[in-house]
Amino acid sequence: MLNPVHLRTLVEVVKTGSFAEAARRLGYTSSAVSQQISAFERAVGVTLFEREAHSIRPASAALLIADRGAELLAAFDGFEHEVKAMVQGLRGRLRIGTFPTASSRVVPRALARLTAELPGAEIRLDEGEPEYVLPLVLTGELDLALVYAYDLVPRTWPEELTVRPLLDEALLVMVPERHPAAKSTLRLEDLRDERWIASRDGTSGATCLTRLCASAGFAPRIAFRSNDYEVVQSLVAAGVGVALVPALGYKALSGTHAMPLRSTPLWRHVHVVHRTANTNPLLRDAVNALHQVCENAVGEYITPP
Incomplete structure (x- = not known):
């Protein structure tokens, strides 16, 4: 049986490209990380990293496992938080990604609505351009994100996403x-x-x-x-x-x-995106709040979609 602790370590090693850096981020020693990776390799029956004197190189199997593993770990983290929230009487957690100009003009008013309506919810905010936040939505590290597309630079949306126009x-x-x-x-x-x-x-x-x-x-x-x-x-x-x-x-x-x-x-067209399979009950509240705020943001240079 695969050990989720070892899976998390593998994902971090692939992300950082280093046993030492993964150990620093996870709070382990380099030796402990090396031992966990070796145990993971024995469990799956394949060598996952090419080890050289001063570097490592992930094999294709490691890249595949890390890609799927990151999504599974994010889903597990979300489930764990939902269980804790249920036990503690909270309303859950919502993780939002946004780009800088929306952070100042749209998101604060939407968050004000959400926190007033859902005082027990934990809301986390991450900021970055669409190229940064979209992969986080796909892996489940973010529940939803505000993104944009220019007329002359169209985007194609992954089929796993639900895309809703905002303004x-x-x-x-x-x-x-x-x-x-x-x-x-x-x-x-x-x-x-x-x-x-x-x-x-x-x-x-x-x-x-x-x-x-x-x-x-x-x-x-x-x-x-x-x-x-x-x-x-x-x-x-x-x-x-x-x-x-x-x-x-x-x-x-x-x-x-x-x-x-x-x-x-x-x-420039602004959208809110989330994984279609995401079952977070706060998604509907968040999307509704964003739509209401964007309707009120309409002005001389901003229009409904």
Whole structure:
């Protein structure tokens, strides 16, 4: 019979790539981790790691077991917590993932509703871009997550997920207040020679900007990068460049002017996702709270989906 303690150790070793680092995270000695892995190998009847003088390399069997094992351990942890909550008279636990701009504009009000309606529930929050939180939803480490997709950077959703639209936000071009392009009939071509401020290379926001400019016949000259839209807007206010900012990340800032593209309006679409098989009874409450908050968030640059 497989030992769940040994399974957890194997998952951590694969994740960290090191017996020593896995031992540090789990609170074991390196020797104890090595012994647990050896016991696991005897139980399954196959060598799981290639051991070298100063490194280890997981075999394909170890990768497969770790992938499935992480999901099983997350489900077991959730079940264990539900049992404890039942015994202690609590209402359960909900683990939410979100991206930074939703963290400031949407999630706080949704959490306020949830904590008022479910005072006994334990709610945990994790923050990251969709590429970070989506795998955590799939493995069961998060119950649900807020994610986004740009018009020019569409996403495909794993079939295990239920995906519900929450809101659509316009993409706004931000320029310094006295910039010649600060007019209602802005054309992207007017910004061909500008320095741009973008999110980090490889992000959906940066890819959207590159594709948008390519459609207008030029490549953006990116001078600065930041995933913090407050930093991006401060750089625009300082006059060092222009930027493309989603409405949830936009705050009216002195010294700047923001407007959507009139000829080709673009949107970022916000969704809430969860595993269809997730039976957490708090999911419905959380999704309802998010929908109610997003309905009230509708404004000049934010619309229902």
